[in-house]
Amino acid sequence: MTNVEALKQDAYAFLEQYYRETGQPLAVFEERWENVEQEIEASGHYEHMFEELSFGAKVSWRNSNRCIGRFFWKSLQVIDCRDVRTEEQAVEALRHHIRYAENDGKIIPTISVFPSVKNGKERMRIWNYQLIRYAGYERDGEIIGDPQSVAFTKYCESLGWKGEKTSFDLLPLVVQVNEGAPQWFPLKTEEVLEVPINHPDSDAFSTLGLKWYAVPIVSDMKMEIGGITYTAAPFNGWYMETEIGARNLADEDRYNMLPQAADVLGIDRTYAGSLWKDRALVEMNRAVLHSYKKAGVSMVDHHTAASQFRRFEQQEQKAGREVTGDWTWLIPPVSPAATHIFHSSYRNIMHTPNFFYQQHPYK
Template identity: 55%
Template sequence: MTSSYEHKGKKLKDAEEFLSLYIQETDLSEDWLHERLDDIKRAGSYNPTTEELVFGAKVAWRNSNRCIGRLFWKSLHVFDERHLETAEEIFFALIRHIQFATNKGKIRPTITIFNENKVRIWNYQLIRYAGYEISGGTVGDPDSIPFTKVCMDLGWRGAGTPFDILPLVIQVGNNKPALFEIPKEAVLEVEIRHPQYEQISKLNLKWYAVPIVSNMKLSIGGIEFKAAPFNGWYMGTEIGARNFADVNRYHLLPEVAEAIGLDTNSNMTLWKDRALVELNTAVLHSFKEDGVSIVDHHTAAQQFQLFEQQEEQANRKVTGNWSWLIPPMSPATTHIFHKPIENLIKKPNYFYQNRPF
């Protein structure tokens, strides 16, 4: 069993490693580092400054092995909200995050960091659609069914449509989780239509503009921030080839195929592939026409290649999770598919954590 002394020593070592990286990539000196470490040892624990927190959150994105969009890691906007105490204050900070990140469609990569010991956000993403079990099937997003039940146990009642936006569930300390409805005007949604196939428009599909992940923890210098929602912008296949197409999500390929008249009687017709391409075309077309930031998977792969080049120039080893970096549609058309990459975990980073319900 690890003693509290050993645990404390490891956390101080983690802080020293992080701050050593911090001075390597800034203009700070070794003397500054020694003074900072002396202060931390006297205090007995590490409490990052806002400047250190900003640096750590950005580098955590740079180290995120599953993310193909790391080229833009330096552009991350960081809100330090560790001082907030109540669920209401945290809710208003989350709404600000949504509105700031959305930016009328010109999406800004953003993270909001809350007190590491007190705050937990129960949502998978700040904005996500509900899922309901009904006789004979599911309405909405099947992946959201467990959390939708939690929200209903807390008193929420959705409209029962395929695209009901779930409320925010915020827990402070050991208090009972508090539920807050997200104002409709805070959420930008895109109605999905196709440039050629009007039948796809008649499926009445839509998706929210900004994917704000809220179930991961941010690890910086031995400190784990369990509530640190962050976002970039969507790669089109995340919506068109996964959220809409996966059989355990909205499972829309049969409907799309029928809508555009494909022969679904045999796999040899490649109807799934053709429906998948047209569904992804519709997603990209709709976001672009509405002026909402999005990237196609070919461009995203080219951006990742540029990220690789920049990291090599900075003498940093590029790491990644290959199975996540290859796009879920036509992966062999990208350079990533043909290039081995080591899935070495570096810190700072974002990590999955057990869900609180």
């Protein structure tokens, strides 16, 4: 099958799904398909109308096997950035995405869609894993900041960026247009909503000096809709507390704060049987939930998220669609057996539209 024929097949399947699910007349679909088919034959490409793009982005979220928050897929706000051509325009659009999604703490699920790949040539890449992320520095055999960011931090430094070498330095935005050299743009603290992490019952907890940003905006995945690939389509929901309290701040290969949290909370960690890690983990997550609520920033706990996922499953069953999923990602890292997801099974098969991982260009 030629590339043109494959694109026609993918485009037809997506457009048929769009017009069927949105309840539009068959004649409208047939007219649209005739135009798209002619466009593909003439150029080897076609452009989505905004309504198609919006639907495709939402269904990409609905099909995301690793996401527990899919109940809200219809609420995704789609920002059309396909007219962006320069790095400066791209960064302005990314700054707008951050402001819009933060919404003074009342977080709005948002995706910004930049120009698509045409005839195998990339139009744009965002090199950041997330638009907002903290740097990681190697010094004297230790790491300051986020160990997961060490490689990207080194790359940013090779471009000329310099951080302050603290545990929570905001990395710059790095954008590449076509085959041009990637360019970096600073992200200032006043541009990012951050939440200091305090404990509801312990004043000593604040001495750890922990904080995290409000909105997780994934920016290194590509979105595929009807055979068209968007290599730059940053998107966000809001955090589930375990992403911060049980992973980012707790994992040994991340900030590894459980021992220090246990110490300031007076939890005995002289032997594993005291279950000090479990106790510190729960208290860390309590602190994250407390802090985001106090700051007025949207967040969901893992039990509520599991209940919302059950409602999503019920909705999909009613619509006659199978719920696919990656069980290892859907179960929360704290008390997974207390959720129905732990006792369920899902086929981990990928449907499109969807989001897909891309190779990190700096590696």
